[in-house]
Amino acid sequence: MKTLKIAVQKSGRLKDDSLKLLKDIGISIDNGKEQLKARATNFPIEVFYLRNGDIPQYLADGVVDVAIIGSNVLAEKGNSIKSELALGFSRCRVSVAVPKTTPYSSIKDLNGKKIATSYPNTVQAFLDEQGVQADIHIINGSVEIAPNIGLADAIVDIVSTGGTLFKNNLVEKEVILESEAVLAVSPKIQSKQIQILERIKFRVASVLKGRTSKYVLLNAPNEKLEQIISILPGMKSPTVLPLAKSGWSSVHSVIDQHQFWDIIDDLKVNGAEGILICPIEKMVL
Incomplete structure (x- = not known):
């Protein structure tokens, strides 16, 4: 096979x-x-x-x-x-960083300067696009130390939290690409x-x-059911089931985690109660 x-x-x-x-x-x-x-x-x-x-x-x-x-x-x-x-x-980004004491207003400030990086092709393409000519020094690993030892005026490297830049007295100035x-x-x-x-x-x-969705269950008064359903951006439409308590329904739907709190706030304002949020392991569409 x-x-x-x-x-x-x-x-x-x-x-x-x-x-x-x-x-x-x-x-x-x-x-x-x-x-x-x-x-x-x-x-x-x-x-x-x-x-x-x-x-x-x-x-x-x-x-x-x-x-x-x-x-x-x-x-x-x-x-x-x-x-x-x-x-x-x-997720990370490939960014330009310079020492904290270096004046910097735009990428044009690196014209004629030395840039240390392990991404020479990416950097050259970006510089060409910006009309900047700089001397690229290729370094594999520990790029952040280059300005401190006088090897470069700036660096281009991957950045996640920025902690490594901070430790080396560097400041992120330009994002070349998101990764x-x-x-x-x-x-x-x-x-x-x-x-x-x-x-x-x-x-x-x-x-x-x-991973990016949440399963929501809530109790809704029937007189507010239409408004509550309109708030929920379900896959097609929410599931609505009658509760034993007269005048109330149980509503089930899926919401995007990035809209989560705004939607929950709107649901509460419109009378939803007993809101239960569950993680979704997989969602087959």
């Missing part, structure tokens, strides 16, 4: 989140310590544990069929690689593997939808 070869990061948080996603979509991976390749026990896939920066080349060469990878790495090294699905985790984990696909993927990929995408979409 044909298998789909999927690459994940060899170590780090992206690896942990990737394996959790595979587990959430029902795929069991038997991976021993320091194992570089593992086969799923209940699904036709093989997982390859690779260095993050090497994954785009493996995709381009068709060594692996798909990968879970940061879109920042794909932008830097994988111009021919298609991103199939955004996964909503491992998150994506499901990337090799241009050489075969039709049999595409069929397996479609099954995975369906499962992933169900998990991701569940």
